[in-house]
Amino acid sequence: MRYSKQRETVYQTLKSMCSHPDASQIYQLVREKIPNVSLGTVYRNLGELCQAGLVHRVSVENSAERFDARTDQHAHFVCHGCGCVSDVSLEDITVQHGLDGVSHCKVVLYGTCDQCRNKK
Ligand SMILES: [Zn+2]
Ligand SMILES: [Zn+2]
Structure with a gap:
């Protein structure tokens, strides 16, 4: 390049x-x-x-x-309220399920972030 x-x-x-x-x-x-x-x-x-x-x-x-720009494999959490996207550690998912050798990850979790929850 x-x-x-x-x-x-x-x-x-x-x-x-x-x-x-x-x-x-x-x-x-x-x-x-x-x-x-x-x-x-x-x-x-x-x-x-x-x-x-x-x-x-x-x-x-x-x-x-x-x-x-973060290129290590990780999952994302998206807030329906404000649209913010935050990172979720892939280890939190793989370790729990005993998964080794995950090559990539396209997990997106949707919900309401802390900030939006506290507004209500
Ligand atoms: Zn939010
Ligand atoms: Zn990310």
Whole structure:
């Protein structure tokens, strides 16, 4: 993969966010650093980063695709209330079931996060 400043900026931006942003949220922040960047360029660079294995896509029901710079295998928890996405340790699942050698994980749990529960 050839070095590109845009891709590096997209990657560093995503890495600095732990909120599992979608492409348009990443675009907003990248634009602060590279004012003439387009959403299409951000999309393309995200695609390349995914192909290179540096970034993972997170498919979330009823939401745009999210991106994650954390590449060790883990599950996700999505809040129906605020749409936040948080990480769930895969070990919590595999150890309990005595599973070894899990290669990848596409688990998404849905529910209400602590913050939204406390609002009620
Ligand atoms: Zn919430
Ligand atoms: Zn994650």
